Amino acid sequence: MAWGSSNNFAESHTQASLLGDKVKFSGSEKYTVSINGVEYNPVRTSDVWAACGIWDDNMKLVRTFPRNGPPIGESAFLRCGMEKWGYRHIKARHxxxxxxVAAYAGSYNWRDFADWAIEQVLIAPYATNYSATHDMWNYRAPLVIRDNNGNVIKRYRPLVAVANADSNIITAFPRR
Structure with a gap:
């Protein structure tokens, strides 16, 4: 069965364990995923990401994200990019x-979940730092996964890196 072809929440979780997750899921378990207190809702309407075809320009805009961390008042741009930055990098590497992580939230589409997470991190980053070596801003926020009883079972610190010069997103991934 292809990832995302199932409409069954438990099957989604079983697939997650096949991908290397050490948590065992039963059909009755439900998890909540939040960043800065904002819960992910798998049925929410996310902004549509523009397609990046094989012949599309690296600078083609996929999605514009609001950004509240420094530099204040600027947006961050997810572009098609290439091997080392942008959508193509995130898809290939992350x-x-x-x-x-999306499987815990009951999401069948990694892009919808990544869209939500990137947006939350950029809207309300817990930590922001500038890397002069790479001329980029790094944004982080805590992502918490809780079981039915509210117990924290996993924590992540998603990282979103944005180039200082042009505000293009270099990478985004849910690091531990």
């Missing part, structure tokens, strides 16, 4: 990372 798609499976997002899939694993």
């Amino acid at each position: 798609m499976n990372d997002w899939k694993r």
Whole structure:
């Protein structure tokens, strides 16, 4: 069965365990995922990401995100990019990372979950730092996964890196 082809929440979780997750799921378990107190809702309407075809320009805009951390008042731009930055980089290097975390939230689409997480991190970052070496801003916020009883079972600190010069998103991934 292809990832995302199931409409069954428990099957989604079983797939997550096949992807290397050590947590065992039963059909009755339900998890909540939040960043800065904002819970992910798998049926929410997310902004549509523009497609990045094989012939599309690296600078094609996929999505514009609001950004509240420094530099204040600027947006961050997810562009098609290439191997080392943008959507193509995130898909090639971090798609499976997002899939694993998204499965806890009952999301069948890694892009919808990544969209929500990137937006939350950029709207209300817990930590922001500037890397002069790479001329980029790094944004982080705590992502918490809780079981039915409210117990924290996993914590992540998603990182979103944005180039200082042009505000393009370099990478985004749910690091531990």
